[in-house]
Every structure is written in structure tokens, then in C-alpha cells.
Amino acid sequence: MDSVPPIRRRAYGFLASAKEGGAETTDVANALSLPTVTVRRALEDLAAYDLAVRISQGQGKSDLCRARD
Numbered sequence: 001m002d003s004v005p006p007i008r009r010r011a012y013g014f015l016a017s018a019k020e021g022g023a024e025t026t027d028v029a030n031a032l033s034l035p036t037v038t039v040r041r042a043l044e045d046l047a048a049y050d051l052a053v054r055i056s057q058g059q060g061k062s063d064l065c066r067a068r069d
Contacts, residue, residue: 007034011042015052017068022055022066036062 001009014028023031029039035053043065046052 005042007032007038008042008045011039012046012051012067015043015065016045018066020066022053022064024057024062024064026062028065 001012002024002030004012010032011028014031015023018027025040025043026036028043032039034048040063043052043054043063047054050068052065056068057064
């Protein structure tokens with residue numbers, strides 16, 4: 001985790017401490033005091049590195065994300 005960019009690390013930390021069901025993108029953004037678009041990119045990166053799972057809730061709704069076990 002030493003080489004992980006700070007925003008991505010904070011997003012992963014939030015997901016790891018979130019409930020078992022995960023957290024919506026907007027919840028992560030509010031908790032980190034960052035724009036939703038910025039957090040969405042960080043969560044997409046975490047999913048690409050297989051550190052998180054993104055679950056689409058449909059068009060116009062925030063994705064649900066959770067840290068991988």
C-alpha cells in the first residue's frame with residue numbers, strides 16, 4: 001500500500017471499514033470530502049486492481065462498492 005496514491009488509499013480504507021454490503025459512491029465521496037467523480041475514478045481503479053467490487057445499481061444511481069476479502 002506504500003505506492004498507492006493517497007485518494008485511492010483513503011477510498012480503500014473507507015470500503016474496508018464499511019458494512020459488509022459495501023458503500024455507495026456518494027457515501028464514500030461525502031466521507032472523504034471529495035467530489036463524486038474523483039471518488040468514482042479511485043473506486044474504478046481499485047476494481048481494476050481487483051481490490052474492490054463495484055456493483056451497478058442501474059442508470060442514474062450510485063454504484064455500490066465493497067472491498068474484496
